[in-house]
Amino acid sequence: MANHKSALKRVRQNSKRRLRNRIRKTRIKNLTKAVEAAIAEKAPELAMERLRKAQSYIDKIGHKKGTLHRRTASRKISRLYRKVSSLVRAAEQ
Numbered sequence: 001m002a003n004h005k006s007a008l009k010r011v012r013q014n015s016k017r018r019l020r021n022r023i024r025k026t027r028i029k030n031l032t033k034a035v036e037a038a039i040a041e042k043a044p045e046l047a048m049e050r051l052r053k054a055q056s057y058i059d060k061i062g063h064k065k066g067t068l069h070r071r072t073a074s075r076k077i078s079r080l081y082r083k084v085s086s087l088v089r090a091a092e093q
Contacts, residue, residue, distance in 0.1 A: 032076070
């Protein structure tokens with residue numbers, strides 16, 4: 001355990017940040033699962049709606065908050081968009 005006053009403060013800050021980041025990452029996983037569930041149900045409208053929510057949140061966490069690296073956030077969004085667009089194309093045919 002840390003002994004210096006500044007090191008003790010750093011420990012407190014890190015634990016708060018770790019909890020905050022864990023909450024954000026869990027929410028990203030849940031939003032991703034919701035999009036994939038809509039894809040499994042073959043519901044393109046529902047998948048697009050959930051994708052918009054997920055994309056907005058992942059962008060915010062990746063680019064503004066810094067919980068995820070920005071390229072990791074972009075990759076996650078890209079993969080979701082590919083899955084949903086293939087579902088939409090299949091539904092149109």
